[in-house]
Amino acid sequence: MKIELRKTTVSDLDFVLAAESHPENCNYVYQWSYDEHVSSLSDNNLRHYVVESNNELLGYVILDQVNDRSGSINLRRLVVTKKNSGIGKQVLEQIKLIAFTELNAHRLWLDVFTDNLIAYNLYKKCGFREEGKLIDSYLRKDGYASQYIMAILKKEYTASQN
Numbered sequence: 001m002k003i004e005l006r007k008t009t010v011s012d013l014d015f016v017l018a019a020e021s022h023p024e025n026c027n028y029v030y031q032w033s034y035d036e037h038v039s040s041l042s043d044n045n046l047r048h049y050v051v052e053s054n055n056e057l058l059g060y061v062i063l064d065q066v067n068d069r070s071g072s073i074n075l076r077r078l079v080v081t082k083k084n085s086g087i088g089k090q091v092l093e094q095i096k097l098i099a100f101t102e103l104n105a106h107r108l109w110l111d112v113f114t115d116n117l118i119a120y121n122l123y124k125k126c127g128f129r130e131e132g133k134l135i136d137s138y139l140r141k142d143g144y145a146s147q148y149i150m151a152i153l154k155k156e157y158t159a160s161q162n
């Protein structure tokens with residue numbers, strides 16, 4: 001299944017909010033209100049995309065700090081609603097292309113909960129290195145959770161394309 005990333009519009013937000021709060025996803029991604037998503041759509045420092053295939057919405061992804069003076073762009077959120085079909089991998093390939101070519105990033109980084117093995121494995125497979133671990137950095141409903149910081153540099157991305 002071939003997917004496309006398209007800039008999110010207000011009419012996509014019912015889908016985005018349902019995906020974000022769905023029990024399969026809500027323990028792994030931060031939760032924004034409708035108003036926070038609406039204002040993010042016009043925030044110059046953010047890029048908010050939906051994942052689409054044949055007019056069907058299959059997920060969303062948010063980049064943050066796109067104007068960072070050090071070119072360190074944050075992959076802030078990723079949710080795929082149709083899981084285990086290789087969509088996450090395709091989204092990350094397209095996000096790396098956007099970050100390193102269109103937005104001229106030097107570094108693309110993210111945080112992932114240490115118990116989110118599916119996402120961790122996916123990021124590793126897509127070239128992200130583990131840079132460090134933040135211990136008990138986030139209070140969830142089930143107690144304190146730890147996060148890995150993972151990143152890929154432009155030169156690593158370029159080498160992987162050759």
Ligand SMILES: CC(C)(COP(=O)(O)OP(=O)(O)OC[C@H]1O[C@@H](n2cnc3c(N)ncnc32)[C@H](O)[C@@H]1OP(=O)(O)O)[C@@H](O)C(=O)NCCC(=O)NCCS
Pocket residue numbers: 024025028029077078079080081082083084085086087088089090111112113116117118119121122125
């Ligand atoms: C994480 C997520 C985006 C993955 O999306 P996906 O489209 O299902 O992933 P893909 O089908 O592209 O899988 C790619 C890789 O992920 C890993 N993976 C997928 N399912 C897995 C599983 N059940 N166990 C371990 N690793 C798994 C594998 O490395 C897989 O590669 P492979 O199929 O070549 O072995 C999706 O599961 C999701 O939205 N999860 C909830 C929200 C979330 O965790 N977001 C990330 C926050 S940092």
